[in-house]
Amino acid sequence: MKFGLRYCNTAQYASDTSLATELIQAGEQAGFESAWTIEHTIMPATYDSVYPYNESGKLADGASDLLLPDPLIWMAHMAAVSTTIKLGTAILILPQHNPVVAAKQIATLDYMSGGRILLGIGVGWLREEFDAIGVPFERRGARTDEYVAAMRELWGADTPTFHGEFVNFDSCYCRPQPVNGTVPIIIGGDTDFAARRAGRLGDGYFPARDTPQERIDLAFRTAEEHGRDPDLIEITMPMPDDPKDIPKMAARGVDRLVVPVTNASGLTALINSPDDALKFGDVIAQYGDL
Numbered sequence: 001m002k003f004g005l006r007y008c009n010t011a012q013y014a015s016d017t018s019l020a021t022e023l024i025q026a027g028e029q030a031g032f033e034s035a036w037t038i039e040h041t042i043m044p045a046t047y048d049s050v051y052p053y054n055e056s057g058k059l060a061d062g063a064s065d066l067l068l069p070d071p072l073i074w075m076a077h078m079a080a081v082s083t084t085i086k087l088g089t090a091i092l093i094l095p096q097h098n099p100v101v102a103a104k105q106i107a108t109l110d111y112m113s114g115g116r117i118l119l120g121i122g123v124g125w126l127r128e129e130f131d132a133i134g135v136p137f138e139r140r141g142a143r144t145d146e147y148v149a150a151m152r153e154l155w156g157a158d159t160p161t162f163h164g165e166f167v168n169f170d171s172c173y174c175r176p177q178p179v180n181g182t183v184p185i186i187i188g189g190d191t192d193f194a195a196r197r198a199g200r201l202g203d204g205y206f207p208a209r210d211t212p213q214e215r216i217d218l219a220f221r222t223a224e225e226h227g228r229d230p231d232l233i234e235i236t237m238p239m240p241d242d243p244k245d246i247p248k249m250a251a252r253g254v255d256r257l258v259v260p261v262t263n264a265s266g267l268t269a270l271i272n273s274p275d276d277a278l279k280f281g282d283v284i285a286q287y288g289d290l
Contacts, residue, residue, distance in 0.1 A: 001246060001249070001250055001254070001255070001256070001257060001287050001288055001289075001290040002033040002034065002255060002256040002257070002288075003031070003032050003033060003034075003239070003256065003257055003258075003259060003280075003283075003284050003288070004032060004033060004034035004035060004036055004088070004236070004256055004257070004258040004259065005023065005024075005027050005032055005034070005035040005036065005258070005259055005261050005271065005277065006036045006090065006238075006239075006258035006259060006260050006261065007036055007037060007038045007090065007260070007261070007262065008020065008023060008024070008035045008036060008037055008074075008078075008261055009037040009038065009068065009069050009071055009074040010038065010066070010068060010262050011262035011263070012262065013261065013262065014066075014067045014068060014069055014074075015067050017077065019274070020074075020077075020078065021078070021081045022274040023035075023261065023273075023274045023277060024078045024081065024082050024085060025081065025082060025274075026274035026275070026277040026278045027085055027274075027277045028082050028083065028084055028085040029278060029281070030277055030278050030279075030280055030281030030284060031281050031284040031285065031288065032085060032259075032277065032280075032284065033085070033086060033256065034085060034086040034087070034088050034118060034256070034258075035078065035085055035086070035087055035088070036087075036088045036089070036090040036118075036120070036258060037071035037074055037075060037087070037088070037089050037090065038068070038071065038089075038090060038091070039068075039070070039071045039089060039091065039092050039093055040059075040066070040068055040093075040126070040129065041070075041093075041096065041129060041132075041133060042129055042132050042133075043059070043064040043065070043066055043068075043126075043129070044064060044126075044128040044129070044132070045064050045065075046064075047064075047126060047127075047128045048127075048128070049125055049126045049127045049128060050125070051125060051126075052125055052190070052191075053190070053208050053209060059126075071089045071092060072089070072092075072105055072106070072109060075087040075089075075109060075113075075117070076109055076112070076113075079109065079112065079113035079116060084116075085116070086116045086117070086118050087113065087116055087117055087118070088117070088118030088119070088120050088186070089118070089119055089120045089121070090120040090186070090188055090206055090208075090236075090258075091120040091121050091122035091188035091189075091206075092119060092120065092121050092122075093121075093122055093123070093124040093129075094121040094122070094123070094143075094144050094147050094148070095123055095124060095130075095135060095140040095141075095143040095144050095147065096124060096129070096130060096133050096135050097147075099146075099147035099150045099151050099166075099167055100150070100154065100167070100169065100174075102147075102151065103150070103151040103154040103155060103174060104154075104174055106119060106151070106178075106183055107154070107155055107174065107176055107177055107178050107183070108176060110178040110179055110183050111176040111177070111178065111179060114179060115178065115179030115180050117178070117183050118183070118184050118186060118204075119183045119184065119185050119186065120185075120186040120187075120188050120204075120206050121144065121148070121185060121186070121187060121188060122144075122187070122188040122189050122194070123140045123141050123144050123189070123194075124137075124140060141193065141197075142165070142166075143166050144197070145197070145200075145201065146164045146165060146166050146167055147166070147167065148185055148201055149162070149164070149201075150162045150164065150167040150169075152182055152185075154174040154177075155174075155177050155178050155181065155182045155183060156177070156181050156182050159171045159172065159173060160172055160173075160174060184203040184204060184234075185201070185202055185203050185204075186198075186202060186203060186204035186205065186206045186234070186236065187201075187202035187204070187205050187206065188206045188207070188208065189207065189208070190207035190208050190209055190211050190215070192215065192218060194207065195207075195211075195215045195216070195218040195219040195222070196218065196219070196222045198219040198222075198223075198233060199218070199219040199220065199221065199222025199223040199224075199225070199226065199228070199230070199233065200222055200223075200226050200228075202219075202233060203232070203233065203234060204233055204234035204235065204236060204255075205219045205233055205234075205235055205236070206235075206236040206237075206258075207237070208238075209238060210237060210238055210240075211237070213252055216235055216252065216253060216254075219233055219235075220233065220253070234255045234256065235252075235253055235254045235255050235256070236254070236255065236256040236257075236258060237249060237252075237254045237256070237257060237258070238257070238258060238260075239257040239258060239259040239260070239270060240257075241268075241270075243283050243286075243287065246283075246287045246290065247287070247290060250287075250290040259271055259280065261277070
């Protein structure tokens with residue numbers, strides 16, 4: 001079982017970079033495999049879109065004036081003060097990004113961090129944010145699928161070429177490329193659509209909450225339907241409140257558990273300080289071999 005820190009560019013770790021550095025270094029020392037960020041470029045003061053992971057329908061219960069650093073820039077800073085811990089987005093709202101520019105940024109970050117980047121992606125839920133950025137909210141799922149294919153072409157081909165509905169380029173160079181020839185793409189979202197997307201094209205699946213087993217099985221089944229090995233789809237789930245439940249999570253096919261470090265996303269923080277991250281090393285030592 002792998003363990004990650006969730007969501008590290010929020011609350012006190014957004015406002016105090018020295019504290020964020022302490023958290024990441026303590027997590028690395030304790031044996032955490034990864035640290036995860038979230039993304040919103042803007043948050044409207046008011047919005048009609050419904051946030052799907054809170055009963056109120058509002059992110060952070062309606063608080064919009066969140067200090068939320070850009071995840072890739074925050075990760076670049078943390079990569080410079082760490083050595084082994086992987087850095088992931090959970091999630092990057094992919095259809096809001098130009099995929100060619102994003103592929104360059106992510107590959108550069110992966111190259112400069114020694115291959116430590118995990119790209120969690122989602123299609124987004126906040127129409128008002130799409131409107132502000134000037135990106136169509138409609139067909140964002142189709143854009144996401146094509147953007148993934150185009151980015152992988154840029155990362156893996158010698159002279160990438162891609163022709164799609166939304167992305168087109170011919171015999172170009174995009175250097176540097178990722179250390180391992182690609183960056184793992186983890187599909188976020190606690191919906192059947194997200195589970196199927198993970199099965200079709202993801203390297204992993206990361207529902208934002210403890211999703212039913214049927215949804216994990218749907219991702220695996222979809223992979224088989226598309227001629228893919230379901231064992232290669234890494235499942236990331238929230239850390240249970242009681243560490244004694246970790247073996248049950250492993251039995252469900254879960255590969256990674258992520259531990260909340262702030263209450264900013266409506267979660268109950270299990271780690272409230274870098275010292276707590278160090279102490280969690282005992283849990284990692286006990287259950288890491290599952």
